[in-house]
Amino acid sequence: MSGAGREMAERLLRGSEIEQRRGSLYLKKKIWSEVKKMWRIALPSTLFRVMSFGCIVVAQAFIGHNSEMGLAAYALLQSTFIRFIYGVMAGMSSATETLCGQAYGAQQYHMMGIYLQRSWIVDTFTATLFVPFIVFAGPILRLLGQNTEITKTVDEIYLWVIPYLYSLVFTMTMQMYLQAQMKNAIIGVLSTIALVLDIVATWWFVRVIGMGIHGALLGLNISSWSVVIAEFVYVFGGWCPHTWTGFSTAAFLDLIPMLKLSISSGFMICLEYWYMSIIVLMSGYTKDANTAISAFSICQYTYTWELNICLGLLGAACVRVANELGKGDAEAVRFSIKVVLVVSAVIGVICSALCLAFGGQISYLFSDSHQVSNAVADLSIVLSMSILLNIIQPILSGVAIGAGMQSMVAFVNLATYYAIGVPLGFILINIFHFGVKGLWSGMMAGVGIQTLILSYIIYKTDWEMEVKKTKERMKTWTLKLPSAESSSTISMRDEERK
Template sequence: MSRGAGEMEERLLNGSETEQRRESLYFRKKVWNEVRKMWRIALPSTLFRVTSFGCLVVAQVFIGHTSQTGLAAYALLQSTFIRFIYGVMAGMSSATETLCGQAYGAQQYHMMGIYLQRSWLIDMLVATLFVPFIVFAGPILRLVGQNVEITRTVDEIYPWVIPYLYSIVFTMTMQMYLQAQMKNAIIGVISTLAFFLGIAVTWCCVSVLGMGIHGALLGLNVSSWAVAIAEFVYVLGGWCPHTWTGFSTAAFVDLIPLFKLSMSSGFMLCLEYWYMSIIVLMSGYTKDANIAISAFSICQYIFTWELNVSFGLMGAACVRVANELGKGDANAVKFSIKVVLVVSAVIGVTWSALCLAFGGEISYMFSDSQEVSEAVSDLSIVLSISILFNIIQPILSGVAIGAGMQTIVAFVNLASYYAIGIPFGAVLVYIFQFGIKGLWSGMVVGVGIQTLILCYVMYKTDWEMEVKKTKDRMRTWTLKPSTVESSTLSTSDEERK
């Protein structure tokens, strides 16, 4: 009797162990599948962002070894106006990512090309509104008290920024459109090739033809428009047959709701980009403006390299959340968020350690100045801390974009950066005389508070309710395939006439 009971107990234990192994195997397989899906989106997205930003860095590297005043002028223009506009365009394009991702998850493929065309119309309009700010960048900077010699150089180089501005409209929106349907591997290839093309053109213009800062900016425009043209060829050339059915008059329908969502998205990200721009602007009022601006912009570039990797993961979080919301699976949404947060944490810790180890040496890529190198080395500790704080925040922003919660994040950014971060940095600079280290410390405080608030918001989010909201949005904004086809056909008939 006791032996029979013992055998039964042993069978139960073995069965329990087998079940545990089965569950463990299922969990590992589930994690691996999610990681594979995540990197399928994140890797090309990271390549696109890193190489796009790399083109800006290449221009600065060549300028920095040509003229210190030119370096400060380019850093000031890039860190204020270009960065701000880039943030607005990236933010507005994230509305395309939200809608295309949810449409793809809901299998409303015919709407994705329509959303892309609507985004072109809206983003082109907004980009045009920013052109006067580029034209009058020099006078505006002088009006707020920036160094006259530096801003005179800004007057010379602003025309090169305008074509770059319009290239962003197309590169950003098409990248989001392709990313939402898991076809962004081509983006990684295109952007990488364009990056090396930009290096070659910049070297030729600066080192061979002696065009200086103008040659560096010409190389920037060549690389950015090479990406845009290649994307047009891919999208319009028949490689997206289910989601691109041609130009359609349906693109002019429901522009106002998309405009509102785009502006919320743009406001969300531009607050983040502009935050760094204001800090660079404030560094122009310090004792040695050339050294301060150059050192801070170099640290900003290092920070932005890591940020662009995080933004690649943010894109993965956005697409995964949007796809699963479109499918109506709230549990899959929560699982995707957990996986991408863990991966981001590992990358952030590694990057922070590298900055601590090699902070001072990196500055010689951008400038030969010993003073700039010492200033960068002094900032390396604060830089590494800010990277640690920045591990979670972009991922949470990506989750918000995927769920269409851009407005909430915009208000969080406004409060944490502008009501807390900048005033705190100003106190450290002008009262405690901490210099540019105080400015960066204020940013760290702002990012930390923003991260805590977003963690709370995401923790309290009812994802079942978000699934319902997504279904309602799809019902409201989706046109029937027959409607889209008829409008496309009527457009084609008009073109033939």
Template sequence: MDDGIETKLIRHEHEEEGDLKQRIWVESKKIWRVALPSVISRVCAFGTIVVTQSFIGHISSIDLAGYALVQTLSVRFVNGILLGMSSATETLCGQAFGAGQTHMMGIYLQRSWIVDFITLTFLLPVFIFGTQIYKLIGEEDSIANSGGYISLWFIPFIYNFVFSLTIQMYLQAQLKNMIIALLSALQFAIHIPLSLLFVYKLNMGVPGAMLALSMSSWFLVIGEFVYIFGGWCPHSWKGFTVAAFKDLVPVVKLSLSSGVMVCLELWYYAVLVLLAGYMSDAEVAISAFSICQNINSWEFMISLGFLGAACVRVANELGRGNAKAVRFSIQVLLGTSTVIGLFFFVLCLAFGKKLAYFFTDDDRVADTVADLSLLLSFSVLLNSIYPVLSGVAVGAGLQSAVAIVNLVCFYLIGIPVGALLGYVTTLEVKGIWLGMIGGVLTQTITLVYMTWRTDWDDQVERASQRLTRFYFKSDYPEPISNNL
């Protein structure tokens, strides 16, 4: 009799283990369904900027420096604000989709267009007065003049962010983001021949390279418009409506907290690059630091894919009212992303110096990169953790809390420690990087604690209240959401 009971217990344990494996497999498929297209689209978008930089670099070294200045400071600043503000769309659309209120998604999308368009218009002086701003921060006149000229050409490009960022999050929330991946791949494919045509065939120089960048970026936006307006989102897009102009204040509030959260992260790295530029051997320091940042940024594109997946999964399950599924999804997300981070951690350790020669022929720079490879590896590993936690916060609508965490960890800990170690000790660039890691590590630990302490049943209730507040009754029946 005891043997029979023991056999049943063993069988039950195996069944539970099998159920757990099956649950992990099902959850992983849901995660990768969002993450993979997001990674592809972000890598292609980043690639068009890098290709443009390469073309400009063959035109003039001064223009290359000017372009890098605009891209590192101005574009990153504006992109950070708009990306963060667009994450409000991600929160609301994800929760609406999970709750079955799909008709509200189109209204949230239109509201985000209004808010982002107005915001970007207010930020235009950053590009219009680029030369004056760059001279103010101490750049050489020739580089500042080139950067100011190129920044004017960036204006038609940056307006694509108003639509491309928000539409990606709108489609991603309803698991239709594979179209974004396909359009992004096409965008990258046409960008190279366009650049060749304008820069070399038509001999248009810098204007030609920038024109190719703007045209390829708007190709993506036009493709997204065709997909939405052409009837491929029948349940979430009901046409333009005046309802988009209602309740803008709470949307702006959520958007601003999101913008601050993301912008504080993006500008953290830009400030550290500026600090490297004031080292004793500034040319080697900033080159090595920038190479490491490029490697870090490429890997970070994968992490941003998981950030989007975390946001969608958490928002969807909160909208459904399933707090238990939220907790399980977070565990699988962190596990998957950490394994990928460990892979790149080992890769950076093994090929530290060799990676540098993809970017430079200068042995001094390569040696400095090799010296930074251990710190780069730890940065890459942390990249696999904190973006997932940021995505969880966005999915739950906790952007304000994360913005405060980022402000304290990055600007009150990371930058001061980096500056202290970089200038007061003999560590120089390595000291700056140690400060950066200190800020990110502190942020990661804080976000882990926040996630662990969050009452997800309470967040379910808050998500329900948020959706009820913004709800408008539709004249069309809602579909049953069975995609997840």
């Protein structure tokens, strides 16, 4: 090859290397940009969920060190009825997340406050339907064959749960509303302050005044409603001028479509929350019900700590997918999904390793019983495996929520959890006599199958088609923008460009 030819080849090679470096640099910047967007949503959302759940754990910790019977009663009530209703409320509020996220991406800002008001109407009605189940929780549990002494304690505390139930209507929906417009940092701050308030109030009522389990639940109600009041002040006080323009009669329009989406969302999430509660319910049939319920409830709390981190990432996946669908960018949707899955995988592996390392020592945060500690240590391997399985599933659910595919995921959950997981768990506990560990292992198989099915569905989803569906939904549900609001909406678009 001549000198000129070699020189030309070297130039082409250097040009190719420069292009590769530019491409690599662009990809790194793109990933970093997506990670920042993701954590801007996920960190406050995770903080909110962890701190809110922390208030429940604080109540359990004070109750557990005060009364073993009280611990079992609270664990049974919390792990069955409260957890189930919490799942329904969280699921129904995800409809707000879907609609507000897509409206924000489509720059239909004036609709977000209307969607929030509609969710209050629908969720308040739903919460009221569940009040009788709380009132008759004790008799229902006795009818199911649960320990009589434990359920009598439930009869003494159920009234404290009702105010907490209604606080969920507002905290859940406003968190989704603020999250969709990247303003949920305030939620993280408020929930952190609420946890500190909860610890101080619970300590005062339980240790100083001597109210026992009632004092712990009073502290929980004070902290939960303090967050609601602070959120009202923030939203109504002018910090959301573009998306909250006051109460509107438009909130009473299209309630049926909102109800349908909320029900499918609630059904999807509550199936997941109730799934773990079945194990607590089955623990009540064992010989040493107090130890079994207490041990598994502690494992469940540990599992839920990690789950709340994943649910924060679920929120990030939901908002990012909804926003990009609203903007009409299918490629950005795919990229967002890949980034959040990788981040979730790293966190899940770390949490699983920590559970294996500490084992039964975790139980001493909740109880002084060595029997409970040994039972928790025995379940630690299954717990760590459950956390590993939990790496991907919430992210896939978040993607489905962002795209408005809640109904499909609800049917997948129903089939995998209750047609496969629960029967397999019963076989392992009744035929092979593996106890609670066998029940949990069988139900883990249901989670694994569900994850595989959702992975396939998300992988095969035509996101260009989902963009078209989102545009149609926005056209159908969006009301005409009032002229008085036009200038504020335009200014918000200018802020976004900056």
